[in-house]
Amino acid sequence: MDIEEQPSLRETKRQKTLEAIEDNATRLILERGFDNVTIEDICAEAGISKRTFFNYVESKESVAIGHTAKLPTDEEREAFLAKRHENIIDTVFDLVINLFGNHDNSKSGVAGDIMRRRKEIRVKHPELAVQHFARFHQAREGLEHLIVEYFEKWPGSQHLDEPADREAIAIVGLLISVMLQGSREWHDMPQGTQADFQACCRKAIKNTFLLRGGFSE
Structure with missing residues (x-):
């Protein structure tokens, strides 16, 4: 029987400190503005020093809106390009959740409260959303470029009779759309966890493909 790998004490402490910063920051900002x-x-409120704060987050703005999107790391790029994937949608889905979804691995309800x-x-505070959308579009384009690079490395792996960049745009657009659908369902859960978030997104993918039969050619 496989034993689930437990995080180290250092990683557990790091997660708790970050959670304390995000929890108190978002609560105070909603209470006071x-x-x-x-x-x-x-x-x-978090019981930390200012130095510790900046070791974990970039600014008050970033802790308020969260790291809503990020570019693939070098390790993620190498792993994605290293082999031909049997199901490109499933593989890119995992990347989309990691790059655009919640990055907190906590199973407590606090992570859900922070996201809400x-x-x-x-x-x-719509002025803060400018940062949110700038990161979002940067990450989206980065993922599209990565998929094009994958198609170029693995000829014959495309599914559409379209240029590689158009298929990459279609894949990323589809998966971001279903992630947003899943996110809306997740937000309605009183104590939704990260696992619930992923389940809602997978349900949205299934619903999207079920609706495919309703489209005319």
């Missing part, structure tokens, strides 16, 4: 909360306020608060913060 973004401009009325200082980094010192967040540090006091961030959504509310972006609504109340």
